[in-house]
Amino acid sequence: MIIAAIEAGGTKFVLGIYRADCLGDKAPELLARSTVPTTSPEETLSLSAGFFEAEAEKHGKAEALGIGSFGPVELQISSPEWGWITATPKPGWRNTDIAGWFRRRLALPVAFDTDVNAAACGEHLWGRARGVDNFVYITVGTGIGGGLFCGGNLVHGLAHPELGHILSKRFPDDSFEGICPYHGDCLEGLASGPAIANRWGIKAEDLPEGHPAWDLEARILARAFATYALVASPELIILGGGVGLRPGLAEKVSLLVGKELAGYIPAMTRPGRLEGFVARPSLGGEAGLAGSAALALRLCTE
Amino acid sequence: MIIAAIEAGGTKFVLGIYRADCLGDKAPELLARSTVPTTSPEETLSLSAGFFEAEAEKHGKAEALGIGSFGPVELQISSPEWGWITATPKPGWRNTDIAGWFRRRLALPVAFDTDVNAAACGEHLWGRARGVDNFVYITVGTGIGGGLFCGGNLVHGLAHPELGHILSKRFPDDSFEGICPYHGDCLEGLASGPAIANRWGIKAEDLPEGHPAWDLEARILARAFATYALVASPELIILGGGVGLRPGLAEKVSLLVGKELAGYIPAMTRPGRLEGFVARPSLGGEAGLAGSAALALRLCTE
Numbered sequence: 001m002i003i004a005a006i007e008a009g010g011t012k013f014v015l016g017i018y019r020a021d022c023l024g025d026k027a028p029e030l031l032a033r034s035t036v037p038t039t040s041p042e043e044t045l046s047l048s049a050g051f052f053e054a055e056a057e058k059h060g061k062a063e064a065l066g067i068g069s070f071g072p073v074e075l076q077i078s079s080p081e082w083g084w085i086t087a088t089p090k091p092g093w094r095n096t097d098i099a100g101w102f103r104r105r106l107a108l109p110v111a112f113d114t115d116v117n118a119a120a121c122g123e124h125l126w127g128r129a130r131g132v133d134n135f136v137y138i139t140v141g142t143g144i145g146g147g148l149f150c151g152g153n154l155v156h157g158l159a160h161p162e163l164g165h166i167l168s169k170r171f172p173d174d175s176f177e178g179i180c181p182y183h184g185d186c187l188e189g190l191a192s193g194p195a196i197a198n199r200w201g202i203k204a205e206d207l208p209e210g211h212p213a214w215d216l217e218a219r220i221l222a223r224a225f226a227t228y229a230l231v232a233s234p235e236l237i238i239l240g241g242g243v244g245l246r247p248g249l250a251e252k253v254s255l256l257v258g259k260e261l262a263g264y265i266p267a268m269t270r271p272g273r274l275e276g277f278v279a280r281p282s283l284g285g286e287a288g289l290a291g292s293a294a295l296a297l298r299l300c301t302e
Numbered sequence: 303m304i305i306a307a308i309e310a311g312g313t314k315f316v317l318g319i320y321r322a323d324c325l326g327d328k329a330p331e332l333l334a335r336s337t338v339p340t341t342s343p344e345e346t347l348s349l350s351a352g353f354f355e356a357e358a359e360k361h362g363k364a365e366a367l368g369i370g371s372f373g374p375v376e377l378q379i380s381s382p383e384w385g386w387i388t389a390t391p392k393p394g395w396r397n398t399d400i401a402g403w404f405r406r407r408l409a410l411p412v413a414f415d416t417d418v419n420a421a422a423c424g425e426h427l428w429g430r431a432r433g434v435d436n437f438v439y440i441t442v443g444t445g446i447g448g449g450l451f452c453g454g455n456l457v458h459g460l461a462h463p464e465l466g467h468i469l470s471k472r473f474p475d476d477s478f479e480g481i482c483p484y485h486g487d488c489l490e491g492l493a494s495g496p497a498i499a500n501r502w503g504i505k506a507e508d509l510p511e512g513h514p515a516w517d518l519e520a521r522i523l524a525r526a527f528a529t530y531a532l533v534a535s536p537e538l539i540i541l542g543g544g545v546g547l548r549p550g551l552a553e554k555v556s557l558l559v560g561k562e563l564a565g566y567i568p569a570m571t572r573p574g575r576l577e578g579f580v581a582r583p584s585l586g587g588e589a590g591l592a593g594s595a596a597l598a599l600r601l602c603t604e
Contacts, residue, residue, distance in 0.1 A: 150452040150455070155453065162567060167470055169471055232534055233463050235459055235460045262484045
């Protein structure tokens with residue numbers, strides 16, 4: 001089965017053509033890949049469609065297209081704005097119909113979700129969360145965002161989770177005011193890459209091992225992850241993103257989540273239970289694109 | 303269809319026999335009801351079983367028994383302790399097999415869950431959350447606990463949600479240290495009935511309308527509910543319990559949730575959208591017992 005996928009980012013659109021097992025058991029094979037810079041919607045969408053049309057000549061027409069997009073996006077199927085990028089500050093992109101545009105141009109069924117929900121789907125189908133029906137996928141980088149699976153399905157609800165914007169209790173040794181333009185010291189305002197750079201005056205990637213920044217980062221993330229555990233009871237938290245992939249960080253946060261829970265959830269605080277509770281994604285750099293393919297595959301097989 | 307139900311509380315077991323529509327469309331009819339004090343497990347369980355045996359003579363044998371229990375409880379089906387009350391401080395009740403005991407004694411299939419999950423099930427099947435597939439049910443009283451529905455199903459995951467124990471950012475005008483023995487100033491430590499009494503020196507039920515306690519209570523709850531919205535994206539939060547049912551509180555919290563989100567979730571912050579976002583339960587005083595019946599009915603029809 002041929003599947004088309006787009007990881008629609010604020011700086012570039014990553015495009016892929018996959019050959020996928022229709023049962024989804026095996027990781028899909030990437031047949032072709034390209035990128036298009038995110039300039040104006042007209043240009044970026046047209047160039048992207050051109051890639052898929054050219055590839056269809058070689059591999060046959062795709063069965064479906066999956067799009068994991070930067071946001072905010074409208075996901076409510078009943079809304080006339082379903083498949084749109086809505087209130088983005090990105091010039092020219094506000095209220096842009098993405099999913100509908102590709103559906104009409106390529107005459108394909110289109111699955112559309114947030115970039116992090118797509119990545120979560122990919123990890124569930126082919127990666128670290130295979131067989132795990134309740135988990136969080138979170139990316140800590142330029143921003144903090146995540147997807148939630150409950151009972152084997154992506155959670156949408158009223159809109160979609162916005163895991164990066166919760167307001168946790170502050171640590172007494174931390175008086176940084178935070179940089180989120182909406183909430184100040186929410187998780188993203190305190191622990192994203194730009195927050196780290198702002199707080200310490202050094203970029204996260206340049207902060208050495210052993211710098212107090214990493215201890216504080218781990219504590220802030222652990223407190224937020226404890227909140228996710230208390231609200232949604234995940235079995236696993238997958239931590240990705242430029243900051244999240246820092247070697248050793250997932251392991252450190254795993255241990256600290258137990259400290260935050262202070263023995264309250266017996267199933268979580270049994271000896272050894274939190275080992276691996278926070279883990280790195282297994283799809284690596286192509287998680288977003290493969291995840292978009294996973295969205296499309298779910299659409300075909302549902 | 304005849305259904306047996308137990309609301310297993312720390313001070314009493316409420317017992318009920320219902321006649322229920324097997325499709326679950328109509329609210330069930332309560333045929334008989336009794337209560338048994340929670341003394342020793344031997345006595346309380348035996349007296350409860352006796353009630354069901356006597357009622358079976360009159361109405362015929364029940365098809366299933368649903369139990370909504372005080373906790374902590376073990377809900378993992380694969381665990382040998384499934385259906386037990388585990389690490390409770392209640393004398394004599396630690397590691398007590400409840401579900402298995404009734405299954406053997408009454409020779410019935412038994413559905414077992416937390417008291418709040420049972421109440422959430424009842425509200426989903428017959429109450430306020432009918433047709434709402436993503437919602438939170440939360441009770442604010444002696445403690446704070448809740449259940450989470452995502453995609454039409456109760457969320458269990460690793461254990462079950464413990465909504466009352468999240469640590470939110472403190473309000474600057476509030477320096478109360480909190481009373482939770484595990485976490486100090488978690489939600490339960492700051493906003494449960496005993497926390498209110500401890501903070502103001504007056505019992506919650508005696509605090510008059512207009513007392514600053516209610517403004518602070520609403521803000522604390524709204525911040526926690528905003529966290530639930532950001533993590534699990536519910537369409538509705540049902541607020542019950544002795545404190546939660548205070549007239550006007552749900553409406554006040556609804557409005558404040560929008561303030562906490564600060565415009566971040568467009569689907570939630572559209573004008574009017576948060577009206578009724580936090581609402582009172584509709585099953586009233588029998589929510590716990592009816593919810594336990596709902597658990598049993600789900601078991602029969604799944």
